[in-house]
Amino acid sequence: MIDKEQLKEFVLRLGDDSLVLGHRLSQWSSNGPFLEEDLALTNVALDYVGRARMFYGYTAEIAADGSTEDSYAYNRDCRDFTNLLIHELPRGDFAFTMARQYLVDEFSLAYMKRLKLSRDKTLAAIAEKAYKEDLYHLRRSTSWILRLGDGTTQSHDRLQNAIDDLWGYTTELFEMDELDQEMSKADVGVDVASLQPEWIRQVTATLSDATLTVPANDWVVTGGRKGIHTEALGHMLSDMQFLQRAYPGQQW
Amino acid sequence: MVTNRSAYNPGISLLPAENHARNGRRKNSDCGSLWDLLDAVKDPEIPALSLWDLGVLQDITQIDGAIVVTITPTYSGCPAMQVMAEDIAATLRQAGYDNFRISTRLAPAWTTDWLSELGRQQLRLYGIAPPRNESPIHCPRCDATEIRLISQFSSTPCKALYQCRDCAEPFDYFKPI
Numbered sequence: 001m002i003d004k005e006q007l008k009e010f011v012l013r014l015g016d017d018s019l020v021l022g023h024r025l026s027q028w029s030s031n032g033p034f035l036e037e038d039l040a041l042t043n044v045a046l047d048y049v050g051r052a053r054m055f056y057g058y059t060a061e062i063a064a065d066g067s068t069e070d071s072y073a074y075n076r077d078c079r080d081f082t083n084l085l086i087h088e089l090p091r092g093d094f095a096f097t098m099a100r101q102y103l104v105d106e107f108s109l110a111y112m113k114r115l116k117l118s119r120d121k122t123l124a125a126i127a128e129k130a131y132k133e134d135l136y137h138l139r140r141s142t143s144w145i146l147r148l149g150d151g152t153t154q155s156h157d158r159l160q161n162a163i164d165d166l167w168g169y170t171t172e173l174f175e176m177d178e179l180d181q182e183m184s185k186a187d188v189g190v191d192v193a194s195l196q197p198e199w200i201r202q203v204t205a206t207l208s209d210a211t212l213t214v215p216a217n218d219w220v221v222t223g224g225r226k227g228i229h230t231e232a233l234g235h236m237l238s239d240m241q242f243l244q245r246a247y248p249g250q251q252w
Numbered sequence: 253m254v255t256n257r258s259a260y261n262p263g264i265s266l267l268p269a270e271n272h273a274r275n276g277r278r279k280n281s282d283c284g285s286l287w288d289l290l291d292a293v294k295d296p297e298i299p300a301l302s303l304w305d306l307g308v309l310q311d312i313t314q315i316d317g318a319i320v321v322t323i324t325p326t327y328s329g330c331p332a333m334q335v336m337a338e339d340i341a342a343t344l345r346q347a348g349y350d351n352f353r354i355s356t357r358l359a360p361a362w363t364t365d366w367l368s369e370l371g372r373q374q375l376r377l378y379g380i381a382p383p384r385n386e387s388p389i390h391c392p393r394c395d396a397t398e399i400r401l402i403s404q405f406s407s408t409p410c411k412a413l414y415q416c417r418d419c420a421e422p423f424d425y426f427k428p429i
Contacts, residue, residue: 022329036403036413043329043405050329054358125359129328132363132429133409140404 002186008062009082010183011123012072013225015055016083019073020233021104022048023240027091040140044101047133054126074244078234079227086169088224088233092162095148095155099162102141106202107173107195109134114190123188142206149210160212167215172222174199179225268365274310283312286319286344293343296335297408300378303336307366310357319344319352324362327409327429364428375426380411383428391416392423 025045032038056069086104091097112134115127148155174196176184183189204214223229243250267275278287290309295301303309303323311322321340325333337354344352364383367375372382376392388397396418406413411424 036405039407040403040405043409046329046331046409047327048329050325050327054328121359125361126328128359128361129429133328136404136427136429 002182002188004062006179006182007120007188008059010179010189011055011059011062013082015052015059015072016081017087018048018055019052020081020083020236021087022046022050022052023236024087024089024091025097025101028097033094041097044137044140047130047137051126051130058122058126070244074241078229078237081229081233081237082225082227083233084169084172085221085224085230086166086172088230088236089166089169090232090236092165093158095158096162096165098141098144098148099159100166101137102145102206103163103166103170103203105134105138105141106199106206107170109138110195110199111190111192114195117187118189119187145206145212146210149207149212156211159210163207163212164215167217168219168221171217171220172224175222175225177225268363270360271307271366271368274307274366277311278304281312283314283319286312286349289347290321290340290343293336293339295332296339297332298375298378298380300374301371303340305368305371305374307362307364307368307371308336317351319349321352321354322357323354324357324360326362329409332408364426367426379423381414381423381425383426385428389414389425391419391421393421394419 022045025041025048028038028041029045030038032041052073053069056072059072060067060069086100089096089100092100109131112127112131116124116131118124118127145159148159150156174192176191176193180189180192184191207214221230278284281287287304287309290312291302291304293303293309295303295306295308298306306326308323308326309321310324311320313320313322321344323333323336323340340354341352365385367382375382379392381389381392389399390397391399391414394416396416398417399414400417402413402415402422404412406424410426410429412427413422414425415422
């Protein structure tokens with residue numbers, strides 16, 4: 001049996017994942033390599049920020065302590081954020097952004113497919129929408145992996161570098177801590193460990209098609225769910241939260 | 253000879269169960285005039301389309317004297333949702349209603365299947381190709397099916413950008429979700 005506190009923490013994690021990645025993507029706004037791609041990056045960012053709003057809104061509803069979606073986004077410090085680390089890494093070059101997006105899209109699609117079956121009706125409804133959006137996200141990120149990987153020497157090398165730099169962060173996607181296990185057992189959350197073999201098979205197939213090499217598992221970084229982050233998150237929050245920190249409660 | 257064409261046409265659109273229920277709520281509602289009033293509220297991004305035809309307006313009820321308008325968001329990150337809620341509020345206030353609240357319902361999740369037939373026609377007239385699940389996409393201007401994808405994402409998250417190979421015009425396509 002899961003209690004309110006556990007459900008709240010679980011939903012908050014999903015909100016943090018969505019907001020942090022959404023914000024990183026939004027940093028491409030008006031800086032995309034060309035107009036259509038600028039729009040695509042911003043639209044995917046919007047989908048993620050929208051998910052964050054739904055997850056945070058639900059967290060606030062469960063907490064019923066006066067917190068709001070904004071207070072979760074703007075009034076918490078690094079150690080309170082429990083997103084998976086891969087989401088917070090700086091956007092890097094376009095190859096890095098698309099490599100991360102592809103690795104995350106393959107994971108997210110499989111995750112949302114399971115979360116749709118959650119016994120928690122609100123989570124299932126959010127996942128229902130997110131799953132359909134992820135289909136579009138994955139279609140686009142896969143085509144970029146193929147185009148850049150099997151493109152010029154420069155695009156190939158940049159993408160391979162990005163995959164190498166990201167690989168050690170992918171292990172964390174499939175880690176199950178006590179809360180994940182409880183949520184999965186209650187048929188509310190997702191058994192992420194069980195998603196790993198299929199993820200590896202799919203990613204290996206795409207990378208091979210793109211003439212890229214799947215890196216060795218010789219380094220692993222984890223800690224996001226415990227609030228232990230890379231140095232990148234603090235810098236991101238100082239920018240993202242500036243206005244609410246300087247002028248608390250400020251509104252449009 | 254084929255006597256029942258629809259039985260052989262896999263592209264025929266059936267009314268989704270949720271839309272059937274929605275139609276029923278409107279038909280049997282005690283707030284009939286309010287539904288008509290809110291037909292004036294359009295999607296701010298696609299002003300040809302009312303919230304009813306878009307499938308966003310779910311229910312209007314009265315609870316303890318207060319009007320409760322229930323809406324279901326479209327795309328997760330659709331920035332138009334906020335404006336839609338504000339427009340509903342403004343329309344109600346203008347008509348003299350002050351005691352109301354707007355509630356958001358996430359489940360069941362909105363899908364493009366809820367777009368009404370009228371809504372689809374209005375989209376086409378507005379220059380946006382309506383969503384299709386199986387049948388080919390038609391150019392909203394010249395109806396040709398020879399088209400090419402320019403971008404998976406367009407001016408809003410719900411649309412993709414295409415170009416017609418026949419009349420050469422670019423056009424938005426409302427993506428099915």
